[in-house]
Amino acid sequence: MKAGACHILVKTEKEAQQLKAQLDKGANFSQLAKKHSQCPSGKKGGDLGEFSPGTMVKAFDNVVFKKEILTVHGPVKTQFGYHLIKTLYRN
Numbered sequence: 001m002k003a004g005a006c007h008i009l010v011k012t013e014k015e016a017q018q019l020k021a022q023l024d025k026g027a028n029f030s031q032l033a034k035k036h037s038q039c040p041s042g043k044k045g046g047d048l049g050e051f052s053p054g055t056m057v058k059a060f061d062n063v064v065f066k067k068e069i070l071t072v073h074g075p076v077k078t079q080f081g082y083h084l085i086k087t088l089y090r091n
Contacts (some may be wrong), residue, residue, distance in 0.1 A: 001053065004088040005064045008032055009081050010041040010081035016075035016082035023072050027088055038081060046086075060085065 006029060010016050019032055030045030041048050048056075053065050063073045063085045074084040 001065065001090060002050050003064050003090045004050045005048050006030070006033065006086050006088065007039065007041070007048060007060075008037045008046050008084045009042070009080050010036060013075050013077070013082050016084055020072060020074060023084065028067055029072065058090065062089070065090065 008016075008019055008029070010019065015036070019027075019036060022032060023029060030047075033042045033046030034046075036042070037046055039046070053061055054066065057078045057080075059076050060083060063076055064087045067073050067087065069087045069089065070085050071083050072082050074083040075085075076085055
């Protein structure tokens with residue numbers, strides 16, 4: 001199985017929660033990723049492309065491969081910071 005996902009990575013849980021609130025009100029995920037994400041993928045609107053299970057850290061994988069598609073999940077804490085994760089598809 002493979003999946004495509006995008007994410008926004010920030011340093012604090014508070015910042016992640018503030019961004020999640022904006023997304024819940026209809027903000028554009030890609031625009032927020034470009035503006036706020038600490039990850040190089042932010043330049044691409046948070047797009048991480050397609051990957052297989054085990055490619056990302058466990059907490060990230062659990063969301064991408066087990067949670068609802070096209071829903072923003074998080075904040076999810078990893079050693080990199082706090083993520084808001086949106087799985088685009090699984091195949």
